Amino acid sequence: MSVSQAAGNPAEERRAILIAGLLIVVGVIATTLPQVVILAYIPLQNLLKNALHADRSGNAAFLFWTTMPWNLKPLVGLCEDALPIFGSRRKSYLMIGGALATLGWFALWLMPIRYAPLLTVCVVISSAMVVASTAIGGYMVEAARVSASSGRLTSLRNFSQQFSVLVAGPGGGLLGALAIGWTAITCGSIAFLIVPVALWGMREQRQHSAPRRIMQEARAQFRSIGRAGTMWAAAGIAALFYVAPGVFTALFYIQQNDLHMNTEAQGFLQLLNGAFGMLAALLYGGVLCRRFTLRTLLMVCMVLGAIGNLAYWFYATPMQARIAESIWGFGFTMAEVAMMHLMVRATPAGSEALGFSLLMSVRNFCLYGSNWAGAYFIDHWHLNFHVLVLLNGGTSLLAVPLVLLLPKAVTMVRDGVKEAPPELTQPPPHAMNA
Helix, strand or coil: CCHHHHCCCHHHHHHHHHHHHHHHHHHHHHHHCCCCCCCCHHHHHHHHHHHCCCCHHHHHHHHHHHHHHHHHHHHHHHHHHHCCECCECCHHHHHHHHHHHHHHHHHHCCCCCCHHHHHHHHHHHHHHHHHHHHHHHHHHHHHHHHHCCHHHHHHHHHHHHHHHHHHHHHHHHHHHCCCHHHHHHHHHHHHCCHHHHHHHHCCCCCCCCCHHHHHHHHHHHHHHHHCCHHHHHHHHHHHHHHCCCCCHHHHHHHHHHHCCCCHHHHHHHHHHHHHHHHHHHHHHHHHHHHHCCHHHHHHHHHHHHHHHHHHHHCCCCHHHHHHHHHHHHHHHHHHHHHHHHHHHHHCCCCCHHHHHHHHHHHHHHHHHHHHHHHHHHHHHCCCCHHHHHHHHHHHHHCCHHHHHHCCHHHHCCCCCCCCCCCCCCCCCHHHHCC
16 A cells, blocks of 8 residues: 555554655665665775776766766656556666666676776666666655655655665775675675565556657646746755765775775775764654754754865874764765755655656766866866865855745745645646546
8 A cells, every 4th residue: 555545544654654664765775775886886996996097087987977877867757757667657667777777787797897898887787776766766755745754754765875875884895805796796686675675565556658648747747847946946056065076086095095094994984974874864854854944954954064074174094084974974964864855845746756856866966076076176186185175065055045045835844744745836747637
């Protein structure tokens, strides 16, 4: 039984939300942990730096292009909202994406260790994972809207993401010391987890897929998105917050070249990052989203995120690196959860996969594009790392006052209060043509 079908019956609704939460946890882990930039991050970065001798900008470019499919999530979301497969707008896409990602990782096992082949297969893997991730994102928005639990489900999503980061720390550090084939097998096995879980737990009302209906759905999706002023305002704030010149690839080289860390020590830093990120997600979902309005949380959490970035100023010894990663893990996750809480509330009804994926694409493009820019500035402009850190934190702070311009109907709310979804200017596309 879906959350919408259980609405009105408290016992059934609790059970449906519990199942939805389980699906979100497994779905997020299966589409996050085996990503190129999570569990495979240290093994691939180590391979590129020490086996293929890529410089910072070449390494960051690899990450940028392998994450490029995530910027195409709006197109995938449009297809998933408007084009059901076997009568399903979520379940079928989730299973297909998980299965293709598994095959992609196993194919990587057989690829020659060269820059171009590695890049090609990683792009294919990311494309398959985008399909599954978009489906779980659309499912989360639908469940959150019906159950008035956008803050809690968003924090659950981020908790699962930070759990993935925590596991990826020691896991990636260990895999980084082994042949790349072990990374491929591990990531492929994790990506497959969502297939049996979706087959067991996900229930949807059957959707029709007649060609004429598909075109009507697509036009309705574009109209809904085009009129969603709050969604576009949220996209602008997210872009400004994430577009600051990034430091992630630069940090990887500092860890190995200046602090002389091996991959296991780097993995421990990632574990600290994930542990404090999980703490932040629990605090947000368990306490803060019920007690404070989204506007207050956005402003405070974005400041915490900027402080987390500025902590990288103190990165001269292994101990300082551990402290900085812990501060960043907590502060940046607080900002991430609040930002995604806004994204869920700003997504137009009926366009859950398209709207949410569009907002996430803004986040991904700015985050990984700025990381490439930061690495390029250091390699080619010889920008000092500490100046880069100041630019990163200072640019993020510019987005904070813009929160005050968002509509009160979206931001002056606390979690747990049921209400009409924002900017529902027309019936959901799949209801319009029923």
